[in-house]
Amino acid sequence: PARTTELAIEGMTCASCVGRVERALKAVPGVSEASVNLATERATVRGVAPVEHLLAALEKAGYPGRAID
Numbered sequence: 001p002a003r004t005t006e007l008a009i010e011g012m013t014c015a016s017c018v019g020r021v022e023r024a025l026k027a028v029p030g031v032s033e034a035s036v037n038l039a040t041e042r043a044t045v046r047g048v049a050p051v052e053h054l055l056a057a058l059e060k061a062g063y064p065g066r067a068i069d
């Protein structure tokens with residue numbers, strides 16, 4: 001089933017960073033929606049992608065993150 005995953009992300013300081021992170025997350029197979037909150041430095045991701053794939057995409061994009069329970 002589709003899940004919602006909350007991620008804490010390091011290194012985002014401007015709106016362009018937000019765009020890069022959202023694009024990177026949405027490009028992961030199984031992601032249906034990804035939105036970043038710059039103020040809280042968190043992303044909400046909807047879909048069936050394994051969290052490991054989300055974290056790998058963030059790392060590759062240059063914005064490492066971790067899953068929030």
Ligand code: 9UX
Binds near residue numbers: 012013015016017018
């Ligand atoms: Mo903005 Mo983010 O100038 O890496 S794109 S700080």
